Amino acid sequence: MTYSSSLQHVKLGSAIIDGKKAPEKSMLYMASVQNENGQHVCGGFLVSNNFVVTAAHCDEKRKNKENSEYIEKICQHPSYNSNIRENDILLGGMDNTFYKGQPIQLPTSEININEKCSVAGWGNTECNIVGELRVVDVSIINRDVCKKEWSNLPVNVICAGKGLYISCSQGDLGGPLVCDGTAVGVASFYKNKDCDTPNVYTDISKSLTWINKVLKQNDC
Known part of the structure; x- marks a missing residue:
């Protein structure tokens, strides 16, 4: 690998939906x-x-x-x-x-996130071919709300991005969930082509x- x-x-499409091109020399x-x-x-x-x-x-x-x-x-x-x-x-x-x-900075201890964060990626998709790194803001979703969508939700995860971040492939998985300049999560799984289901991130803390x-x- x-x-x-x-x-x-990296000349690839982007699976970040509703996002924008990341500023040059950022991220x-x-x-x-x-x-x-x-x-x-x-x-x-x-x-x-x-x-x-x-x-x-x-x-x-x-x-x-x-x-x-x-x-x-x-x-x-x-x-x-x-x-x-x-x-x-x-x-x-x-x-x-x-x-x-x-x-990028990592958390120094377990954290409680109640703010808007962001995700970025080049995920390869046939839905929205864009050869550039893209980024989108996402909101953190309460775990109880998330469990209604994911019955087998793992313990050490963060849910975010409902209605904003979806993928038609897995090209954006593995990328960071960033809050206030700190990487707090790792994109783990999502429900393909479903904007109404929260995306799930491994909780780095x-x-x-x-x-x-x-x-x-x-x-x-």
């Missing part, structure tokens, strides 16, 4: 997670000089895991459950001579102990 910087020209933490054929499969974001965060399920998209240009290690959350996408987060350790982005351990020891 290759991680390409948003500074490179330098954004990354395009690609398979061995150079095809964009997920979003990601830089959290240190040589680690990118994305969704753990994005690693399942690789066809040839021995051919991972730029990637030195894959650190999947130890409690990741692929059946319900619980703890759907991984850290990809990169060759830092390749990636020249700017890391619930994985801080594991994340900080990996970043400190530079290894899984």
Whole structure:
């Protein structure tokens, strides 16, 4: 799996609906997670000089895991459950001579979010072909409201974006939910082509102990 910087020209469509083009030289933490054929499969974001965060399920998209240009290690959350996408987060350790982005801040403790946030991505879709990074504001949705739409909602998640952020493919999954300049969530799953269902993000604050351990020891 290759991680390409948003500074490179990723010529892909965008699945961010009702969004706008991201300002030039903004969101330098954004990354395009690609398979061995150079095809964009997920979003990601830089959290240190040589680690990118994305969704753990994005690693399942690789066809040839021995051919991972730029990637030195894959650190999947130890409690990741692929059946319900619980703890759907991984850290990809990169060759830092390749990636020249700017890391985004992570939470320092568990947080209670009650503000408008944003999501961005290049997600490849046939619905809205746009070859540029796009961003849209989304609102946080109460967990009780979200559970009415998702009966098997994982524990450590944040719901957001009802009616604003949908995708016709999975190209925007793995990208960050950003609130006040801090990455608080990782896009995990959504209901395809359904604007009325909240999108679900892995809550980064619930994985801080594991994340900080990996970043400190530079290894899984």
